[in-house]
Each structure stands twice: as C-alpha cells, then as structure tokens.
Amino acid sequence: MKRLLTAAFLAAVGTGAQAEDVTLQLKWVTQAQFAGYYVAQAKGFYEEEGLNVTILPGGPDIAPTQVIAGGGADVIVEWMPAALAAREKGLPLVNIAQPFASSGMMLTCLKESGITTPADFADKTLGVWFFGNEYPFLSWMSQLGLATDGSAGGVTVLKQGFNVDPLLQKQAACISTMTYNEYWQVIDAGITEDQLVTFKYEDQGVATLEDGLYVLEDRLADPAFQETMVKFVRASMKGWKYAEANSDEAAMIVLENDQTGAQTENHQKRMMGEIAKLTAGSNGALDVAAAERTVASLLAGGSDPVITKAPEGAWTSMITDKALAN
Amino acid sequence: MSALWLAVGFWLAAWALNVLLAGSFLARTRAGRALVPLLFGVAVLVLWEGLVRGLNVAPVILPAPSVIAAKIGAELPVLWQDFAQTILKGAIPGFVIGAGAAFVTAIAIDRSPFLQRGLLPIGNFVAALPIVGLAPILVMWFGFDWQSKAAVVVVMVFFPILVNIVAGLQSSERMQRDLMATWGASYWQTLWKLRLPAAMPFIFNGLKIASTLALIGAIVAEFFGSPVYGMGFRISTEVGRLGLDMVWATIAVAALAGSVFYGLITLIERWVTFWHPSQRH
Amino acid sequence: MSRALPVLTVLAGIVVLWYAAAVWMNATWVYDQAERAGTSVAFRDMVAETMTQERPLLPPPHQVGAELWKGLFGQAVTSKRSLVYHAFVTFKGTMMGFGLGIAFGVLLAMAIVRFRAVDMSVMPWAVISQTIPIVALAPMIIVVSSQLGLTGRDVPKAIIAAYLSFFPVLVSMVKGLRSPDQMQLDLLKTYGAGEWATFLKLRLPASMPYFFASLKVAVAASLVGTIVGELPTGAIEGLGARMLIGSQFGEPLIMWAALFAAAILAGLLILVVGFVERLARRRMGVPG
Numbered sequence: 001m002k003r004l005l006t007a008a009f010l011a012a013v014g015t016g017a018q019a020e021d022v023t024l025q026l027k028w029v030t031q032a033q034f035a036g037y038y039v040a041q042a043k044g045f046y047e048e049e050g051l052n053v054t055i056l057p058g059g060p061d062i063a064p065t066q067v068i069a070g071g072g073a074d075v076i077v078e079w080m081p082a083a084l085a086a087r088e089k090g091l092p093l094v095n096i097a098q099p100f101a102s103s104g105m106m107l108t109c110l111k112e113s114g115i116t117t118p119a120d121f122a123d124k125t126l127g128v129w130f131f132g133n134e135y136p137f138l139s140w141m142s143q144l145g146l147a148t149d150g151s152a153g154g155v156t157v158l159k160q161g162f163n164v165d166p167l168l169q170k171q172a173a174c175i176s177t178m179t180y181n182e183y184w185q186v187i188d189a190g191i192t193e194d195q196l197v198t199f200k201y202e203d204q205g206v207a208t209l210e211d212g213l214y215v216l217e218d219r220l221a222d223p224a225f226q227e228t229m230v231k232f233v234r235a236s237m238k239g240w241k242y243a244e245a246n247s248d249e250a251a252m253i254v255l256e257n258d259q260t261g262a263q264t265e266n267h268q269k270r271m272m273g274e275i276a277k278l279t280a281g282s283n284g285a286l287d288v289a290a291a292e293r294t295v296a297s298l299l300a301g302g303s304d305p306v307i308t309k310a311p312e313g314a315w316t317s318m319i320t321d322k323a324l325a326n
Numbered sequence: 327m328s329a330l331w332l333a334v335g336f337w338l339a340a341w342a343l344n345v346l347l348a349g350s351f352l353a354r355t356r357a358g359r360a361l362v363p364l365l366f367g368v369a370v371l372v373l374w375e376g377l378v379r380g381l382n383v384a385p386v387i388l389p390a391p392s393v394i395a396a397k398i399g400a401e402l403p404v405l406w407q408d409f410a411q412t413i414l415k416g417a418i419p420g421f422v423i424g425a426g427a428a429f430v431t432a433i434a435i436d437r438s439p440f441l442q443r444g445l446l447p448i449g450n451f452v453a454a455l456p457i458v459g460l461a462p463i464l465v466m467w468f469g470f471d472w473q474s475k476a477a478v479v480v481v482m483v484f485f486p487i488l489v490n491i492v493a494g495l496q497s498s499e500r501m502q503r504d505l506m507a508t509w510g511a512s513y514w515q516t517l518w519k520l521r522l523p524a525a526m527p528f529i530f531n532g533l534k535i536a537s538t539l540a541l542i543g544a545i546v547a548e549f550f551g552s553p554v555y556g557m558g559f560r561i562s563t564e565v566g567r568l569g570l571d572m573v574w575a576t577i578a579v580a581a582l583a584g585s586v587f588y589g590l591i592t593l594i595e596r597w598v599t600f601w602h603p604s605q606r607h
Numbered sequence: 608m609s610r611a612l613p614v615l616t617v618l619a620g621i622v623v624l625w626y627a628a629a630v631w632m633n634a635t636w637v638y639d640q641a642e643r644a645g646t647s648v649a650f651r652d653m654v655a656e657t658m659t660q661e662r663p664l665l666p667p668p669h670q671v672g673a674e675l676w677k678g679l680f681g682q683a684v685t686s687k688r689s690l691v692y693h694a695f696v697t698f699k700g701t702m703m704g705f706g707l708g709i710a711f712g713v714l715l716a717m718a719i720v721r722f723r724a725v726d727m728s729v730m731p732w733a734v735i736s737q738t739i740p741i742v743a744l745a746p747m748i749i750v751v752s753s754q755l756g757l758t759g760r761d762v763p764k765a766i767i768a769a770y771l772s773f774f775p776v777l778v779s780m781v782k783g784l785r786s787p788d789q790m791q792l793d794l795l796k797t798y799g800a801g802e803w804a805t806f807l808k809l810r811l812p813a814s815m816p817y818f819f820a821s822l823k824v825a826v827a828a829s830l831v832g833t834i835v836g837e838l839p840t841g842a843i844e845g846l847g848a849r850m851l852i853g854s855q856f857g858e859p860l861i862m863w864a865a866l867f868a869a870a871i872l873a874g875l876l877i878l879v880v881g882f883v884e885r886l887a888r889r890r891m892g893v894p895g
Contacts, residue, residue, distance in 0.1 A: 029852065036791035059851065060549060061746040063566045069386045070750045082566070089568045091386055130554075130563040148554075158470045159559055161551035165466045168636075173468075185857045189662055213798040259844040261687030262861050281683055341724075348724035357726065366728035387750055444613030448621075454827035455873050456834040459847070459866045462854040467632070467664065538737050545740045547836070550854065558742075565746045573747070577739060585739025 009248035022046075022232050023054045025064045025073035027211065030057045030258045032271035033180065034077065034211075035250040036279070037101060042237025042253045049231035055257075060162065065091055068216060075232065076227075080209035080294050081135035084307050087314055092217035095291070095315035097233045097323070103207035104274065105136060107199045108183055109174035110167060110194050115197055118144055118204065122153055125166065127160035127175035137176065139297050140206040165190065174199075180274035184267075208294040210278070212286070217313070225318065234323040237284040244276040285320040332378020340369035389571040390420065397571040398578060403561075405579050413583050415472035416544035420479025424540075425533065427480065428487035436517070438493055446492055453485040463551040470551040475544045482543040483536035485570040490532025494525025527602050530595040537587050541580060622668055629667040633657035636664065638753040666863055674864040687844070690868045696845040698872060700761065700833040704768020705826055711769060712776030712825075713818075719777075720784040720810070721802075730781075741767055742835050764845075765857050769830035772825040779821035783814025815891060826876045836867060846872070 026034050037055055040046050056073060058064060064076035065086040075096075078086075083093045109115045113124065121144065128137045131257075138148060147154030158172055164185045166172040177183040179200070187193065201207040213233065219225045223264045243250035251268040293316075298307050344362050352358030371391045377383065378390040385393065398405065434439040461478050468474035498521045506516045548558025557576050564572040630653075634765050637656045641648045648656070658667050678690030684871045685692060715733070749763045789857075795805045837847025846865045853861030 029855070059848075061562065061565065062749070063568065063746070065568055065747070066386060066565065066570075066750050069384055069568070072750070086386075086568050089386065091384075091568060130559070130566060133566075134563075138887075150554075157554045159548075159554060159563070160470075160550045161462065161549075162851070163857045165857070166470060166551065169466065169469070189857065191643075195643060259687055260852045261689070261693070261844075261849045262849045263856070264858075264859070267856060310435060341728075344728050345722075345724040348722075348727050353723065353727065363729075363731040367732060388747070395891060428778045440613050441617065442613075443610065444615075444617035447614055448617055451870075451874060451877075454823075454830075454877055455783075455870050458831060458835055458838070459850050459862075462850065463859070463862065465860075474608070497788040541738065542740045542742060542835075546742050550743070561746075570747075577744065581735060581739040584740070585735050586739055588734070 020050055021052045021054070021226060022075065022228060023056060023073045024232075025056045025062075025067045025076040026058045026059045027064055027077045027079070029260070030254060031181070031263065032251055032254045032268045032275050033178075035204070035243040035272055036236055036240030037077075037277060038239075038253050038257050039243045039250050040235045042256070043239065043242060045235040045238045046232070049133065049235045050206075051228070051231055051235065053232070057259075064214075065093065068093070068214070073085050074219075075213055075215050075229065077211050078214050079133065079135075080291065081139075081210055081216050081298055082133070083212070084295065084298060084311055084314060087311050088307050088309075093214040094217045094220060094313065095214055095286055096214045096220075096229055096284040096319040097237070097284045097286055098209060098212040098291075099237065099282055100211040100278050101280065101287065101290075102278050103136075103200075103202050104179040104212050104278050105147060105201045105207070105210070106177050106179060106183065107174045107201075108167065108177040108186060108189075109197045109199075110170070111195050111197055113173035115173060118199060121146055121155050121174070123155070123172040125156040125158055125171070127158050127172040129176050130159050133176075135298060136201055136208040139208075139300060140201065140204065143206060143297075180278070181267075182273045184270055184274075206243055206297050207290075209286075209290055210298055218319070220316070226322075229319050230322045233284055233319050237246075237323070240279050240282075240284075243272065244279055247272045247276050283320075283324060285317060285324060286315050288315070288317075291315055328380070329382025330376045330490070333373050333380065336376075336602040337369045337373045340365050340372075352443065386568045386570055389574055393571050394574040394578065397575045400571065401575060404555075405575060407555050408557045408560050409555070409579055409583065411433065411472060411555050412475065412544050412548065413541070416475030416547070416556070417479055417540045417587075418593050420476035420544065421470075421483055421536065421540040422481040424483035425474065425487050425536065426493060427534075427590045428484050431518075432488055432491035432495065437513075442492060446489065449485050449489045449492070457482045458546050461543070461547045465547055471553055472556075474551075475547045475556075478543040478547040482539045485531040486535050486539065487529070490528045490535075491525060494528030495521050497528060498524040523601075526595075526599045532597065533591050534588060534595075537591055538584060541584050541587070545580065625665075625668055629663065629665045630657045631655055632664045633660055636660065660861055662857055664859075666860055670860060671863045671867060674860040678864050678868065682762030690846075690849075692863060693844055693846050693849055693865070694868050694872050697830070697833055697837065697847065697869070698876075700764045700836065700845060701760065701768060701826070701830045701872075701876065703765035704832055705772055705829040707765055707769035708772030708825055708829060709776050709822075712773040713780055715773070716777050716780030716784060717806075719781055726796050733774065733777060736770075741770050741832065744770075745836060759832040764833055764836035767836040768829040771832035772829035773825040775821045775828065776818070780814055784810045786817065787813045813893070815887065819887050822880045822884065823877055826880050827873060830869070830873055830876060 024037060026037075026070075030038070034055075037053075041053055042057065056067075064073070067073050067081060068076045069086075069091050078093070078095075080095065083095065087093050106128065114120065115124065121141075126137075128134050132169075141148050141155060142202050148157050150156055158166060160166050160172070160175055164175060164177065164182050167175045167186060167193070175182070175197075177186065183198070186196065211235070215225075215229060247267055251265070251272040254268050254272070255263060255265060261275050295307070295310055299310065332563040344365055344535045347353060347358060347362050347365075350358075353362070375390045375392060378388055389397075435445055457478075462479055464477045464481065465474045468477045495517075502520055502524075503516065506520050511519065545561070549562050552559040557580055560576045561573050564570070564576070616730075634653055634657055637648060637660075657663070658670075660666075663670065669760060675690070678688070682689050684695075715729065719730060729863075745763070745767055748766050752763050752766070785876055791813075794804065800808065833845070834847040837845040838851055846869045849865040850862050853859065853865060856864050
C-alpha cells in the first residue's frame with residue numbers, strides 16, 4: 001500500500017517543480033552491490049539533503065537504460081560499456097559519478113580444463129552474461145584475436161544464466177564471475193581455490209568501468225535537476241563510504257531491503273566485503289583516464305567493435321565537482 | 327501530429343469497410359472471411375505506426391511497424407538461425423517426444439482402471455501447475471543447448487496431452503464397445519477401430535493447448551542459459567542492448583511460427599476427425 | 608476411500624522414483640568431490656551423502672519438505688522470509704489478472720456475439736494472440752506501462768496474467784452466449800423482448816455453465832502468467848521472484864520450495880473455483 005501511495009505521489013508530482021524526488025533504477029536485484037544507496041537511505045543521508053529517494057531493484061528482463069529512456073527513473077546504475085552502447089543507439093546517457101573505482105569481473109576456469117593462460121581459451125566453451133554485460137568480454141576476445149562466432153580456433157560462447165552451474169556441471173571450461181558474488185558460489189559449492197584459475201579483467205588490462213551513475217543529457221541542462229543530482233551524489237557517496245567502513249552493518253541494511261527474503265546474511269556480508277575493495281579509492285569522481293581506457297578497449301573490437309567511434313560528452317565532472325567541493 | 331490523425335482516419339475507414347463487408351454477402355465467402363481480419367490487422371498496424379510517428383515515441387520504447395519490417399528484411403539469416411534453434415530443435419522435438427510419451431503412457435495405463443484413477447487427478451493437477459518454474463532446474467540438468475529446451479517442452483506438454491488422451495479413450499459409448507465385443511473384436515482391435523478414433527477430438531484439443539505451451543517453454547528456458555543464438559536469447563539480449571526493433575522482429579517470427587503450428591494441427595484435425603459434428607460446415 | 612487409494616499409490620510411486628533419481632543425479636557430485644580430494648566413497652556413504660547436500664542437483668523430497676515447512680510455518684506470515692507472504696503477493700497478482708482477464712474476456716465475447724464485424728475482425732487475432740509467447744512481451748509491457756505513469760510492478764504483472772487468462776473465458780463465453788437455440792430466441796421475440804432483455808433473460812443465464820467451466824482454466828493460466836511476470840521482470844516479491852533468487856544464488860532448495868508453494872497455491876485456487884462453480888450450478892438448478 002505504501003509503495004502504491006509513493007508511486008501515485010511520484011506520478012502526481014513528477015512533472016511539477018518539486019524536483020526533490022529521485023528515482024534510482026538499479027542494475028540488478030537488491031544485493032550488497034548496491035549497498036551504498038541503501039545505506040544512504042537507511043541512515044537518512046538522503047533525507048538530510050532533502051531528497052526523497054525511491055530505489056527500484058532490477059532483474060533479468062530490466063534494462064536500466066530502457067527504464068530511464070521510458071521516464072521510469074531519474075538516474076540509473078549501469079556499466080559504462082552498456083551506457084556507451086546505448087549512447088550510440090541514440091540514448092544520450094551521461095556519467096555523473098563513478099562509485100566503483102575498479103572492476104570486479106573475472107573469468108573463472110576449472111584447472112582440469114587445462115587452461116593456464118588466455119591463449120588456451122581457443123576451442124573452449126566460455127560462459128558469459130549478456131544483457132549489456134557481454135561487451136567487456138567481446139572486446140577482450142577480439143583483442144586476443146579469438147573469434148566468438150563458434151568458428152574453429154575461436155571460442156564457443158554460451159549465455160550463462162544467473163548462476164555458476166555451467167562450471168559445476170562442466171558444461172563450460174570457464175564462466176564469468178564477479179569477485180563479490182559468483183566466485184564465492186563456486187567456492188561454496190565445494191571447489192577449492194587451487195582447483196580454479198581466474199583471470200581478472202583488471203589484471204588483463206581490459207577492465208571496463210562498472211557501476212556508475214548515469215542520467216539523461218538533456219535533463220542535466222536544468223539547473224534544478226543539477227542541484228538535485230549534486231545532493232544525490234553527495235549523499236550516495238556518504239552512504240558508500242559508510243558502507244565501506246561498516247561492512248557488516250551495511251550488509252544487514254541490504255538484507256532489510258531485500259523483499260524476496262531469500263537472500264542470506266552469509267552471502268551479503270561476504271559480498272559487502274568484496275564490494276568495499278572495489279569502491280575503495282573512489283570519492284565518486286570519475287577517473288577520466290579509466291574512462292578513456294574503457295572507451296579504447298571497446299573501440300578495439302576488431303571487426304565487430306562494441307562502439308564505432310569515441311563518444312563525446314559521455315561523462316561530466318560537473319556534478320561531482322560541486323558535490324565534493326563542500 | 328498529422329501522421330496520427332491520418333492513422334486514426336485510416337482505422338475508422340477500415341472499420342467502416344469491415345462493418346459493410348461483414349453485413350454483405352461477401353461474409354459468407356471464404357475470401358471475405360479472410361479479408362475482414364486481414365484488414366483489421368492492417369488497420370492496427372497503421373494505427374501503431376501513426377501513434378509512434380505522431381507522438382514521437384522513442385524507438386527504444388516502441389519501434390514503428392515499418393522499422394520492424396525493415397529489420398526483419400535485413401536480419402533474415404539471424405532470425406532463421408534463431409528459429410531453427412528454438413523451434414526446430416527445441417520446441418518441435420520436445421512437443422513430439424512429450425506427445426509420444428503421453429500417448430504411450432495413456433495406452434499403458436489404459437488397462438488398469440486403478441492406475442487411471444490414481445494418475446488422472448494428479449495429471450489434471452500437474453497440468454494446471456506453473457511448470458515454467460522448472461525451466462531453470464531443467465537447464466541446470468540438461469545443459470545450455472537445445473536439449474534442455476526440448477526437456478522443458480516435454481514436461482510442459484506431457485500432462486495436458488495425457489489428460490486429454492485418457493479422457494478421450496473413455497469417451498466411446500458403452501453400446502459401441504458392446505457392439506465391438508459381440509463382433510468378437512480383441513482389445514487392440516477395439517482400441518484401434520473404435521476407441522482411438524473416438525478419442526481424436528479430445529487428443530487434438532490437448533495438442534492445440536500444448537502447441538502454445540511448447541513455444542512459451544522453449545523461449546523461457548533460453549532465459550536461463552543458452553548458446554548465443556535462439557529466440558529467447560535474442561529477445562533477452564536485444565532488450566539489454568536497446569535493439570527493440572530486433573526484439574519485435576523476433577516476436578513477429580514467434581507469433582507467425584505459433585500460428586502456423588496451431589494452424590497445422592487444426593488442418594490435421596480436420597482431416598482426421600472429418601466425421602465429428604464440429605467439423606461439419 | 609476408493610478414490611484416495613489409487614491416488615496415494617501413484618503418489619507413493621512418484622516419491623520412490625524421486626528418491627532413486629535423487630541418489631542417481633546427486634551421486635556424480637559426491638564421486639567428483641571424492642576424486643578431487645583423492646579418496647573413494649563406498650556406495651552406502653554415497654547414498655547417505657546424496658540425501659543431505661547443500662546444493663543438490665535434485666533435492667530429495669524430505670529436504671524440499673523441510674524447506675517448505677520452514678518457509679510456511681517457520682516465521683510470522685507477515686515476514687519477508689515467509690512463503691505464505693510471497694504466496695499472498697503472487698495470489699494478489701493472480702487475482703488482479705484473473706479479474707482483468709474475466710472482464711476483458713466477457714466484454715469482448717459480448718461484442719463478438721452482438722456485432723458480426725467484431726466477430727470476423729477480432730476472433731482470428733484473439734487466437735493468434737495466444738500463440739505469441741507472452742514472456743517475450745514482458746519487458747515491453749513494463750516499459751510501456753511505466754511510460755504511461757504506472758510505476759509499480761503490480762500492473763504489468765496483472766496485464767501478463769490477464770493476457771493468458773482472458774482467452775479461455777472469451778472462447779467459452781462466445782459459445783455460451785450463442786448456446787440458446789433459434790426456438791428460444793423466437794419465443795422471446797414473440798414476448799416482444801428487446802435485444803437487451805433477450806441478452807439479460809436468455810443469453811446471459813444460458814452462458815453461465817460455460818462461463819464457470821472456463822474459470823478453472825483461466826485461474827490456472829492467470830497463476831502461470833503472474834509467476835512468469837515475477838520471474839524475469841524484477842518483481843521484487845512473490846514466488847516467481849524467489850525462484851529467480853534461488854537460481855541466482857545457487858540455492859536449489861529455495862527454488863524447489865517456491866515451486867511447491869506455487870503448486871499448493873494452484874491447488875487451492877482450483878479447489879475454490881471448483882467450489883464456486885458447483886455452488887453456482889446448484890443455484891441454477893443444474894444437477895451434480
């Protein structure tokens with residue numbers, strides 16, 4: 001009922017001058033990956049800034065980019081490759097803050113598959129997430145010179161579901177994992193770390209920027225919206241830093257917000273610990289060098305690049321400059 | 327804005343024409359019966375096009391039919407590959423295996439009223455269950471390729487078909503069965519000559535229900551892991567890439583495939599059950 | 608009693624088969640683990656281990672039962688961890704979709720029976736609409752409805768459920784409203800009854816048995832639609848959402864428990880609809 005009221009309320013004032021309502025669309029289901037926002041809400045950081053923030057969890061069929069295009073959110077959490085690809089499709093997304101300094105994406109392989117270096121990927125089956133998350137993988141493969149269309153000498157790509165079963169069932173030699181989630185599920189399943197070989201995108205020099213905050217370009221021209229976003233980013237980063245420092249408490253806050261009730265304390269506490277490593281060192285401001293590296297990596301896609309030309313104005317420090325100034 | 331008004335105008339004109347057609351002698355001809363729904367479909371597409379153009383709906387929200395049609399034309403090989411993977415390898419083998427298994431099971435339990443009484447309520451119950459929930463589990467068991475999709479389809483179609491066959495086999499009348507008995511017909515002769523033909527309307531009813539389930543099952547299962555082609559894969563991936571024109575192109579193919587599949591079963595039904603009152607025109 | 612015995616026998620057979628399959632399917636993992644650890648396991652130990660795995664390929668019935676029990680009765684029904692709570696969320700979605708589906712199905716059937724043009728134009732498309740896999744449309748429905756200002760996830764869910772459940776109602780109602788024969792229609796004409804009176808006094812009552820017969824199918828379809836709507840569309844609660852989380856975090860027990868909770872819900876819904884149907888039939892004087 002309460003949510004219904006908020007929704008009705010949002011619909012009623014959404015077009016008016018009262019710009020202090022913010023709707024945030026997450027990239028995936030409620031989990032510690034988004035702890036900063038939930039902490040900022042639970043600890044009243046948003047409230048202190050005079051914001052009324054609604055956090056919408058995502059899911060396998062929800063593309064944050066599509067939600068923001070449809071006006072269903074003011075700001076979204078998205079990975080830079082997907083955001084840049086959407087920008088090329090004519091949806092002018094702009095990065096306003098980058099809470100995640102480093103990438104948590106890895107390829108995790110069973111040692112028994114005989115893989116020791118990326119060169120061994122040839123003729124193996126690799127599990128990859130799609131739905132906008134495949135871009136970093138595709139650009140890495142094309143840099144390695146491995147075809148992904150199933151031809152001989154290339155790699156066979158399988159779209160993995162939402163879990164690590166393809167590796168456990170040996171349907172794939174390697175699967176995509178995040179340092180904060182799936183990797184630990186493999187370990188939980190009883191496979192020890194020395195039975196695994198992992199390739200971090202970060203170490204391979206193909207890392208792309210992950211969870212950042214994106215808004216639509218035309219709305220940024222509005223000073224009132226700018227002001228709201230400054231407050232939002234400031235409060236969110238306060239939430240992130242709190243979550244980093246109080247990782248267990250943050251995990252419990254996330255658990256409080258998980259409406260499926262199916263998440264466990266174990267998973268979330270561990271996830272929060274790993275997430276803290278990725279947000280460490282970011283004050284919210286985008287590292288332009290890292291963004292340019294992301295662009296370069298995406299452009300280097302060989303015959304089938306993820307984006308065809310370097311984007312202009314895909315990020316701005318306008319918001320973080322103000323948010324971090326005081 | 328004018329595009330919108332044009333479209334609305336076209337819609338009204340088409341509707342008026344349909345009302346005229348439906349009232350005229352043409353409505354009794356085969357051509358008329360095909361023309362009216364066709365005109366209606368075209369009018370809906372035109373209205374859609376007008377809405378999208380007139381209201382400037384962003385293509386990442388809802389692409390116009392013309393854009394989708396262009397996409398279908400441009401991406402035929404990809405669409406064919408997806409179709410082959412999902413329908414030809416996933417849905418149809420699954421449907422055939424499921425229907426075959428249901429048939430064998432129905433015959434196997436036919437001689438045991440005890441088993442029938444036990445299996446029928448359970449079958450009826452399972453037929454009403456949200457079997458789609460099994461999709462992630464079956465993908466885990468049978469791998470990511472078409473085998474797991476076929477498995478989902480088998481499970482989804484098995485019970486509706488089984489229940490209908492069992493009900494159909496019981497539909498011949500006592501008097502008819504007695505007549506066969508007086509002729510000295512064996513169990514198998516009675517089954518073949520009387521009870522199976524009598525069961526056909528029921529069986530086809532089950533097959534029709536199962537045909538739409540088969541498509542849903544094959545597509546949902548692809549959401550939980552698949553190779554990098556297939557209709558479910560295409561839909562979920564292209565939504566993430568904001569390639570909405572491709573999503574709708576795939577939906578169009580799915581609708582077409584579903585209708586053809588359904589139509590095919592209806593045709594076979596007409597041919598097999600020509601004697602049934604519902605087929606007399 | 609004579610009706611329960613066969614059902615119980617078949618159920619017992621299923622449970623036995625299930626246990627056998629659980630041992631067979633979960634064994635691979637036990638052997639693999641032993642091999643990785645460099646030990647071997649006796650058959651007895653293997654069987655014992657397949658019964659208690661944390662992430663079994665196929666959990667044996669008692670594990671699912673225990674998880675289901677925990678989910679249903681382990682906490683207050685208002686808790687987010689309670690399956691009762693999530694079943695209620697799904698139930699709400701199902702009822703919204705069911706209601707919407709009935710309303711749409713009945714109204715469309717009325718239009719089809721009354722206007723020949725509607726019949727000829729719409730009926731073939733209604734059949735085709737059911738061959739479109741609704742899951743493919745789910746993301747579209749969410750975005751378009753949020754575009755229209757319906758931000759909650761309840762509405763898209765209900766639309767998906769209604770999409771699946773309207774069709775059986777439509778087909779039965781068309782049949783039912785057309786069921787009065789010419790003689791009955793003529794009789795009403797001789798009474799000087801208008802079209803509306805004929806509808807209220809003859810067609811509508813005549814269609815009721817057909818209507819109620821379609822409800823069982825429609826409610827089951829509506830439940831399937833709701834779960835499909837919850838599964839991939841980031842609905843944050845409900846049985847479908849739990850299945851998704853169970854799948855993502857590799858917790859097969861959560862998935863199986865949610866699946867069985869859905870089965871129980873389906874059973875209850877069908878029982879209730881069947882009861883309403885019998886009640887209605889009795890009131891209208893149909894024997895049985």
